[in-house]
Every structure is written in structure tokens, then in C-alpha cells.
Amino acid sequence: MLRPCLVVLAVAAASPLQATPPPPNPQIDFPGYAQLTGEVRDYRRTRLIGWQAFLAAATDPDVLILDARSERQFAAGHIAGAVNVPLPEFSAERLAEVIGRTDRPILIYCNNNFRNNRPPVALKSGPVALNIPTFIHLVAYGYRNIRELNDVMSIDDPRMPWVRGPGATAAPSLPSAPRRAE
Amino acid sequence: MLRSCLAVLALAAAAPLAAAPVPPANPQIDYAGFRSLAGEVEAYRQTRLVGWQEFAAAARRPRALILDARSAEAYRAGHIRGAVNLPFTDFTAESLARVIGRADRPILIYCNNNFRNDRPPVMLKSVRLALNIQTFINLVGYGYRNVRELNEVVDFDDPRIGWVRG
Numbered sequence: 001m002l003r004p005c006l007v008v009l010a011v012a013a014a015s016p017l018q019a020t021p022p023p024p025n026p027q028i029d030f031p032g033y034a035q036l037t038g039e040v041r042d043y044r045r046t047r048l049i050g051w052q053a054f055l056a057a058a059t060d061p062d063v064l065i066l067d068a069r070s071e072r073q074f075a076a077g078h079i080a081g082a083v084n085v086p087l088p089e090f091s092a093e094r095l096a097e098v099i100g101r102t103d104r105p106i107l108i109y110c111n112n113n114f115r116n117n118r119p120p121v122a123l124k125s126g127p128v129a130l131n132i133p134t135f136i137h138l139v140a141y142g143y144r145n146i147r148e149l150n151d152v153m154s155i156d157d158p159r160m161p162w163v164r165g166p167g168a169t170a171a172p173s174l175p176s177a178p179r180r181a182e
Numbered sequence: 183m184l185r186s187c188l189a190v191l192a193l194a195a196a197a198p199l200a201a202a203p204v205p206p207a208n209p210q211i212d213y214a215g216f217r218s219l220a221g222e223v224e225a226y227r228q229t230r231l232v233g234w235q236e237f238a239a240a241a242r243r244p245r246a247l248i249l250d251a252r253s254a255e256a257y258r259a260g261h262i263r264g265a266v267n268l269p270f271t272d273f274t275a276e277s278l279a280r281v282i283g284r285a286d287r288p289i290l291i292y293c294n295n296n297f298r299n300d301r302p303p304v305m306l307k308s309v310r311l312a313l314n315i316q317t318f319i320n321l322v323g324y325g326y327r328n329v330r331e332l333n334e335v336v337d338f339d340d341p342r343i344g345w346v347r348g
Contacts, residue, residue, distance in 0.1 A: 024231075024333070025231075025295065025296065025333050025334065025335060026309075026335065027295040027296070027306065027309055027312065027335055028295050028309060028312040028314055028315065029309040029310045029312075030224050030227060030315050031224065032309065032310040033220070033310040033311065033312075033315050034217075034220050034221060034224050036310055037216065037217050037220055038217065041213060041217065044213065048207075048208075068271065069271050070253065070254065070269045070271040070272050071253065071254060071255065072254065072269075072272070073271070073272065086253045086269065086271050087270060087271050087316075088251065088252045088253045088256065088269060088270050088271065088313055089253050089255075089256070090307070090311065091305050091306075091307055091308075092308070093305075111274075112208065112210040112211050113208065113210075115210075122274045122276065122277070123210065123274065124273065124274055125274075125275065125323055125324060126209075126210055126211055126212035126215055127212045127215030127216040127218075127219050127323055128216065128219070128273070128319065128320045128323045128324075129210065129211040129212070129216075130271060131211055132211065132213055132216050133316055136311075137311050140308060140310060140311055141308070141311075150207070150208050151208065152208060152209070152210055
């Protein structure tokens with residue numbers, strides 16, 4: 001009994017001296033995120049689809065094509081029917097507003113689904129492609145019915161329903177957002 | 183000999199069917215590479231967390247860059263004085279080189295989850311999904327390692343913060 005007490009006292013006494021590492025920001029959990037990337041890995045692998053399947057799924061009026069690129073890129077060009085919520089804007093409230101039900105089928109794509117490598121789909125480095133955090137964030141916010149485009153396409157391909165700006169503007173985040181099934 | 187040839191033919195015929203359930207990965211997206219990068223950054227980041235005093239002192243040095251990776255809309259509505267906005271979603275090798283310049287430039291980052299206000303434009307995100315995590319991983323992934331992250335939770339109404347309202 002005495003020995004554990006002494007150990008506790010020793011630890012308590014030593015801790016104020018341990019200046020590094022600083023106490024973590026209680027509002028940021030990096031280890032939790034790293035763990036999440038592992039949890040999502042295998043699931044994502046089963047949710048990758050080619051262009052034909054993506055296009056076929058998009059004809060379902062309940063399906064939401066979610067584009068998580070920036071507003072500016074979205075305005076300059078996007079897949080027809082897609083709705084824009086930039087990744088930094090993801091929050092439980094915003095996603096609920098745009099997506100609705102957590103079982104709603106969601107299709108995602110990003111810059112790295114295109115080989116053009118010019119704005120608005122300038123290529124990102126492979127390990128930091130936007131689809132990766134988009135997929136992880138959607139799962140973490142409770143959306144499980146996600147499919148990710150797995151092909152590399154061209155925005156110049158006549159079969160690609162690519163909407164070009166400046167006529168294209170960011171979709172409103174209101175319930176009137178296009179493609180919302182109700 | 184014949185039998186082994188037949189076996190090879192049978193394997194070749196079966197291969198496309200067996201491979202069908204797992205599509206070949208998009209060569210432009212590297213999930214395994216992302217996980218390994220995140221693992222590397224998790225340990226490195228621990229040594230790069232700074233409190234507000236140190237953040238503010240570092241920001242006053244001439245070469246320092248305060249990088250705000252929130253959306254353009256959120257940045258316009260409010261940001262720390264002197265911060266430059268490059269939305270996280272617009273990070274590419276080219277855009278970062280244009281905004282940052284030299285790879286060894288001291289970069290200071292902060293995000294919504296450095297504020298206790300939890301109102302626009304710094305609505306609190308889920309703790310595992312804080313933007314600083316993504317920003318830090320991306321900067322290191324693109325070769326910018328001289329990053330320091332604000333580790334304190336502050337109030338944007340606190341005059342020390344120098345919050346610029348849109």
C-alpha cells in the first residue's frame with residue numbers, strides 16, 4: 001500500500017517540471033484522427049466505383065453528388081448536379097443541412113479524379129488528395145453511404161457532364177439545394 | 183508439362199473474375215501514403231505546438247507567415263491580424279510555393295478549434311476533424327516543415343488576439 005502511494009506522490013511532484021510536451025489543446029485530437037484513418041481504410045476500399053457506376057448512381061434523384069473543393073474552384077467548374085460544401089466548412093450542422101438523412105447515398109470526387117492538372121482541378125499530391133479527408137470526415141460525421149469515384153477522367157471528355165463557370169455558382173446550403181429529394 | 187500449361191491458362195482465365203471485386207486504385211490517390219504521412223506528422227507536430235505568447239512573438243518576426251487555411255468566406259468574416267488565406271482545399275505544390283516561397287519559411291497555423299467562441303466564423307469542429315490536423319499534414323507532405331501550431335484555446339473578443347472582422 002505504501003509503495004503505490006509513494007509512486008503516485010513522485011509522479012505528481014515530477015509532472016509540473018515536465019515542461020514538454022505542452023498540454024494538448026482539448027479541442028484537437030490528432031491521435032483520434034490517426035485512428036480514424038485506420039478505421040476508414042478498409043471500408044473505403046469497398047466503396048470505390050468507376051465512372052459508369054458513378055454516372056448510373058447519379059441518375060437516382062435521392063443521390064447527392066458532394067463536391068468538397070473550394071467555392072472558387074467549384075464556381076469555375078464542377079460535375080453537373082454537384083453541390084458544394086468546401087471541406088473546411090464541414091460541421092455536423094452544415095452537413096445535416098445539405099445532406100439530410102445519414103443514409104442518403106453520397107457520391108464524391110475531387111481534383112485527383114482528373115488528369116487535366118489545371119485549374120479548377122489542379123492536381124494535389126497523391127497522399128493528400130481531397131477525397132481522402134472528405135471520405136474520412138463524412139464517416140466521422142455519421143454518413144456511411146458514400147461512394148468515391150475511382151477513375152481518372154478528363155474535364156474535356158465530351159462524355160463528362162462538366163459545368164463551366166462563370167455561370168456556375170456555389171449551391172446554396174439551404175433546403176432548396178438542387179438534387180435534394182423530398 | 184501439359185498439366186502446368188493448362189493450370190497457367192486456367193489462372194489467366196480466372197484472374198479477371200477474381201480481381202473484379204477490388205478495383206485497381208486511382209493512381210493519383212494514395213491512401214496508404216496518407217496514413218504513413220499522418221503517422222509521421224503525429225509525432226513531429228507534438229514538438230511544434232506553441233502557446234499564444236510564443237505564437238504572437240514568432241508572428242512579429244519579419245519572415246514569418248501566419249497561414250489561415252479556412253475557407254475564403256470564413257477568412258473574410260474574421261481572422262487573426264496579418265494572416266494570409268489559402269483555403270486548405272486549394273493547397274497544391276504550386277499554390278503553396280506562391281504563397282509561402284521558401285520551404286524553410288516559419289509558418290504559424292491556427293483554426294476554428296483554437297477558439298472557444300463556437301460561433302461564425304469559427305464554429306467548433308469535431309475534435310478529431312480540426313482543420314489544423316489536415317493543414318499540418320498537408321504542409322509537411324508538400325515539404326514545409328517549419329510549421330508551428332497554436333496550441334491554446336483563445337477568445338476572439340480578447341484584444342490581445344488582434345481579430346480583424348469582415
